[in-house]
Amino acid sequence: MKTVRIGAGAGYSGDRIEPAVELAEKGALDYLVFECLAERTIALAQQARRTNPDAGFDPLLGERLKAVLVPCRRAGTRIVTNMGAANPLRAAQYAAGLARQLGFPGLKVAAVTGDDVLAAIAGSDCRVEESGAPASALGASLISANAYIGAAPIAEALAAGADIVITGRAADPSLFVGPLVHAFGWSFDDWHRLGQATLTGHLLECAGQVTGGYFADPGFKDVAGLARLGFPIGEVSEDGSVVITKVAGSGGEVTPATCKEQILYELHDPARYLTPDVTADFSQVRVTQIGPDRVRVEGASGQERPDRLKVSLGVAEGFTGEGQISYAGPGARARGELALAIVRERLALTGVATSELRFELIGIDSLHGAALSTKCGQEPYEVRVRVAGRTTSRAEAARIGREVETLYTNGPAGGGGVTASVREVLGMLSTYLPREQAAPTVHMLES
Numbered sequence: 001m002k003t004v005r006i007g008a009g010a011g012y013s014g015d016r017i018e019p020a021v022e023l024a025e026k027g028a029l030d031y032l033v034f035e036c037l038a039e040r041t042i043a044l045a046q047q048a049r050r051t052n053p054d055a056g057f058d059p060l061l062g063e064r065l066k067a068v069l070v071p072c073r074r075a076g077t078r079i080v081t082n083m084g085a086a087n088p089l090r091a092a093q094y095a096a097g098l099a100r101q102l103g104f105p106g107l108k109v110a111a112v113t114g115d116d117v118l119a120a121i122a123g124s125d126c127r128v129e130e131s132g133a134p135a136s137a138l139g140a141s142l143i144s145a146n147a148y149i150g151a152a153p154i155a156e157a158l159a160a161g162a163d164i165v166i167t168g169r170a171a172d173p174s175l176f177v178g179p180l181v182h183a184f185g186w187s188f189d190d191w192h193r194l195g196q197a198t199l200t201g202h203l204l205e206c207a208g209q210v211t212g213g214y215f216a217d218p219g220f221k222d223v224a225g226l227a228r229l230g231f232p233i234g235e236v237s238e239d240g241s242v243v244i245t246k247v248a249g250s251g252g253e254v255t256p257a258t259c260k261e262q263i264l265y266e267l268h269d270p271a272r273y274l275t276p277d278v279t280a281d282f283s284q285v286r287v288t289q290i291g292p293d294r295v296r297v298e299g300a301s302g303q304e305r306p307d308r309l310k311v312s313l314g315v316a317e318g319f320t321g322e323g324q325i326s327y328a329g330p331g332a333r334a335r336g337e338l339a340l341a342i343v344r345e346r347l348a349l350t351g352v353a354t355s356e357l358r359f360e361l362i363g364i365d366s367l368h369g370a371a372l373s374t375k376c377g378q379e380p381y382e383v384r385v386r387v388a389g390r391t392t393s394r395a396e397a398a399r400i401g402r403e404v405e406t407l408y409t410n411g412p413a414g415g416g417g418v419t420a421s422v423r424e425v426l427g428m429l430s431t432y433l434p435r436e437q438a439a440p441t442v443h444m445l446e447s
Contacts, residue, residue, distance in 0.1 A: 030183065066098065089111045108164075121311060128431050150440075192240070203242070228250065322420065336385050339404075
């Protein structure tokens, strides 16, 4: 039976690069996939593109390609990635130019566009899931709308001979489904195999999570070698079943437990996992250890795909101003609490306009609030004060950090390590769009 080897070179935008190099050099891969987009990531990319029309793709695209392109070309490994983010066409042009510089003329690079559906969403009556209001109610605050497109244009690009395929907001598992459909010649209404392929994509999409990263919990789930964690490889058979493994000698582990945790990760209904390609059914999946760091996963299926695509909306929601300062030694907590009280009163006295404020002692009550945190009953030797607020303007947000900074000379004794920052807040909302209103298109370039 034919087998396709597909590796996961990244699980998010800032992921490590060395494990991908290890896969490219030692993984004997047919495909290397870099999954580098999250909801907020693409909103930030859209924001960057508004400032610079040539920006908006992943800033690590060049570094990743420089690291893996030579071993990938040597091994005949093709690359698929969503590092195009908000500007896949410009990303493909950049990749083609880089390939020429690296000595690979004639390399075929495909850009997949069509996920940007802002024109279709803005002013429409598409229902925003979080509020129930129409998208038109968002007005000028709506800065981006990206549909989760599926695997079909990726398979199309590969069939046209692409060595590198760069998409925007493709669904995470679709990055893996596309190469598998192309390699095995499956049809896009073979719901059973598409369900199996989606399971493979879901297992691999977060890279190191399935090889022990994010799984480790000292004393309960000990994992060796996390500093040089190996990223996963899927050995996919023509029937859709997959063996999850990694490069021999790399850190981490592949076990039934690591695979089960990843299968359940971000899964709403195991029997109806909605993707652009298929309504996948993971409810009958079987996980079997067949050797060291080798786990067979099978039993997924699927039904007809949804008739609507999920759309991620980026919304401008003002600015956050933040200030922090540390106190240490005897009475650190009392001094930290006094510092918070001073800043609270100062913000009121000076009339800083905020819609939301938070006053926290990091290490005491910043994660779960005072009600739970006070149960520990221990007096800390050091605390970090944090004050943050949401405002409508950058200038107003900056006033919050400045008030924390004045604690140096106007607050409790012994404060130090002040930081102050302002950042624009990008909210993420979601809606759905009839799939025919998104038109994915493949653009072929050559280095």
